[in-house]
Amino acid sequence: MIREKYARLAYHRFPRTTAQYLGHGRADTAPPEEGLPDFHPPPQPQEDPYCLDDAPPNLGYLVHMQGGIFFVYDNKKMLQRQEPHSLPYPDLETYTVDMSHILALITDGPTKTYCHRRLNFLESKFSLHEMLNEMSEFKELKSNPHRDFYNVRKVDTHIHAAACMNQKHLLRFIKHTYQTEPDRTVAEKWGRKITLRQVFDSLHMDPYDLTVDSLDVHAGRQTFHRFDKFNSKYNPVGASELRDLYLKTENYLGGEYFARMVKEVARELEESKYQYSEPRLSIYGRSPKEWPNLARWFIQHKVYSPNMRWIIQVPRIYDIFRSKKLLPSFGKMLENIFLPLFEATINPQDHRELHLFLKYVTGFDSVDDESKHSDHMFSDKSPSPEIWTSEQNPPYSYYLYYMYANIMVLNNLRRERGLSTFLFRPHCGEAGSITHLVSAFLTADNISHGLLLKKSPVLQYLYYLAQIPIAMSPLSNNSLFLEYSKNPLREFLHKGLHVSLSTDDPMQFHYTKEALMEEYAIAAQVWKLSTCDLCEIARNSVLQSGLSHQEKQKFLGQNYYKEGPEGNDIRKTNVAQIRMAFRYETLCNELSFLSDAMKSEEITALIHWNQRQLYTGPHF
Numbered sequence: 001m002i003r004e005k006y007a008r009l010a011y012h013r014f015p016r017t018t019a020q021y022l023g024h025g026r027a028d029t030a031p032p033e034e035g036l037p038d039f040h041p042p043p044q045p046q047e048d049p050y051c052l053d054d055a056p057p058n059l060g061y062l063v064h065m066q067g068g069i070f071f072v073y074d075n076k077k078m079l080q081r082q083e084p085h086s087l088p089y090p091d092l093e094t095y096t097v098d099m100s101h102i103l104a105l106i107t108d109g110p111t112k113t114y115c116h117r118r119l120n121f122l123e124s125k126f127s128l129h130e131m132l133n134e135m136s137e138f139k140e141l142k143s144n145p146h147r148d149f150y151n152v153r154k155v156d157t158h159i160h161a162a163a164c165m166n167q168k169h170l171l172r173f174i175k176h177t178y179q180t181e182p183d184r185t186v187a188e189k190w191g192r193k194i195t196l197r198q199v200f201d202s203l204h205m206d207p208y209d210l211t212v213d214s215l216d217v218h219a220g221r222q223t224f225h226r227f228d229k230f231n232s233k234y235n236p237v238g239a240s241e242l243r244d245l246y247l248k249t250e251n252y253l254g255g256e257y258f259a260r261m262v263k264e265v266a267r268e269l270e271e272s273k274y275q276y277s278e279p280r281l282s283i284y285g286r287s288p289k290e291w292p293n294l295a296r297w298f299i300q301h302k303v304y305s306p307n308m309r310w311i312i313q314v315p316r317i318y319d320i321f322r323s324k325k326l327l328p329s330f331g332k333m334l335e336n337i338f339l340p341l342f343e344a345t346i347n348p349q350d351h352r353e354l355h356l357f358l359k360y361v362t363g364f365d366s367v368d369d370e371s372k373h374s375d376h377m378f379s380d381k382s383p384s385p386e387i388w389t390s391e392q393n394p395p396y397s398y399y400l401y402y403m404y405a406n407i408m409v410l411n412n413l414r415r416e417r418g419l420s421t422f423l424f425r426p427h428c429g430e431a432g433s434i435t436h437l438v439s440a441f442l443t444a445d446n447i448s449h450g451l452l453l454k455k456s457p458v459l460q461y462l463y464y465l466a467q468i469p470i471a472m473s474p475l476s477n478n479s480l481f482l483e484y485s486k487n488p489l490r491e492f493l494h495k496g497l498h499v500s501l502s503t504d505d506p507m508q509f510h511y512t513k514e515a516l517m518e519e520y521a522i523a524a525q526v527w528k529l530s531t532c533d534l535c536e537i538a539r540n541s542v543l544q545s546g547l548s549h550q551e552k553q554k555f556l557g558q559n560y561y562k563e564g565p566e567g568n569d570i571r572k573t574n575v576a577q578i579r580m581a582f583r584y585e586t587l588c589n590e591l592s593f594l595s596d597a598m599k600s601e602e603i604t605a606l607i608h609w610n611q612r613q614l615y616t617g618p619h620f
């Protein structure tokens with residue numbers, strides 16, 4: 001009952017996200033296939049992944065930004081009359097009201113106690129399940145032919161493209177380029193052409209002597225709680241020249257070296273067959289040219305790989321661009337990020353390269369150091385992006401709202417045209433304020449990190465009920481914010497939160513060629529995870545990824561989108577049905593417990609809690 005009401009309301013308010021919620025949600029409220037996000041299926045082997053000819057016709061709609069959000073108009077007349085094309089548009093006031101509702105909720109004493117108890121109960125319940133059923137789970141897996149942990153599909157759900165190769169790989173590549181093409185012009189400074197040899201000469205370096213230690217890209221003891229130091233680890237040998245040359249898509253070589261390395265990583269994934277990854281490429285919002293340039297880089301260097309799906313990360317560094325006078329306002333930054341996308345969606349014929357590239361992009365990420373504090377409190381009185389001209393950086397929740405709002409409008413427009421849609425998958429809860437997790441609860445499809453859920457029982461319980469996927473990277477956390485042994489991943493997994501394992505930055509954190517396997521292996525060793533645990537994590541990773549419906553059906557089973565045991569095909573996932581049944585029953589139990597409590601008028605705190613639930617969570 002709650003769910004039905006909820007879906008209806010949410011359909012009003014969060015049309016895009018409701019669709020996603022139904023993807024994760026129970027089947028009884030709507031036909032389950034209906035709500036799945038649309039991702040472009042990979043091209044068939046005989047098809048050309050770079051074919052530019054299938055762009056749909058232009059529509060000639062107009063777009064105009066108002067209050068930081070793009071509105072779509074059928075023609076000039078409609079624009080003058082301020083009558084936008086009928087798409088759902090978000091409303092700032094409701095968002096801020098919802099925000100404050102949840103904020104009140106997470107500090108409410110009785111609710112806190114309640115959630116804390118339920119979470120403890122969930123954990124104990126799992127221990128009991130483990131004690132009673134571990135052997136039967138194991139037996140079920142043993143009798144499952146062909147499939148084992150090594151050949152279930154795993155997706156690296158959180159990885160940055162600029163660090164997707166390990167340090168040894170980067171080192172080998174640098175040496176190789178120096179040996180084979182030292183006299184190639186690789187940069188231009190003050191009108192003077194510079195060869196690769198000259199680059200190294202100016203740094204007083206001979207690549208032959210380079211080692212992984214002198215490369216100094218690995219995170220270590222010095223980076224703990226020092227995100228600034230960590231960021232500088234992206235510069236090989238501490239030299240930003242090398243970062244520009246080897247790890248950027250825009251440089252004198254048109255990002256050729258970077259593309260070559262990414263392709264080498266992709267080849268390794270293709271060879272290992274069962275691993276996929278979702279690397280993040282940056283769009284900064286300095287200029288509208290970034291998008292066509294990125295699309296050109298992708299097509300020119302033929303970076304497509306069936307084992308990779310791309311995510312666009314937007315660093316929250318408006319303040320830096322503003323202080324360098326590269327941007328007049330925050331609104332301009334949003335315009336640079338989103339206007340090219342709206343144009344490519346409305347008039348694909350005029351933006352064929354970008355249209356093609358967007359087929360392989362499945363989501364957006366918002367990244368930066370979360371522990372940076374902002375003095376501004378986001379509310380409906382906050383200045384809108386067009387008049388946000390100060391040098392101060394807007395707070396996290398402000399970034400998230402405007403990213404989400406524009407993605408939502410864009411998605412509805414794209415769905416109307418039968419084009420693929422995007423998920424919003426920000427970094428969240430790695431450090432900083434707990435309120436970040438509240439913003440993401442409202443706006444995100446899934447998040448990366450989520451460490452701070454540890455500190456708020458109410459939010460943790462909400463994330464559990466809503467089954468919001470969390471991509472966790474304990475090795476990355478170990479170098480930056482939280483020691484491995486204190487990482488909550490095992491605890492979250494046991495309670496039944498939807499967690500997956502990811503590498504974040506293999507260049508900084510990993511030692512072997514198979515970084516994702518390294519991540520799984522270490523987690524398995526340290527926490528003594530069973531095969532069933534590992535395969536459950538792997539299954540989660542495919543579910544939360546941007547792989548297309550067809551691929552998910554192939555990797556997880558025909559009915560993967562259904563919840564509970566019927567959505568599981570053990571022959572493909574190697575997750576025991578006993579485990580699936582346990583998870584499903586436990587979740588249903590919690591939900592029915594809540595709906596019963598809502599009916600009883602005595603427990604007023606809970607009623608409040610549930611009503612707010614109805615208004616707040618897009619994911620539930």
Ligand SMILES: [Zn+2]
Nearest residue numbers: 158160427504
């Ligand atoms: Zn990251």
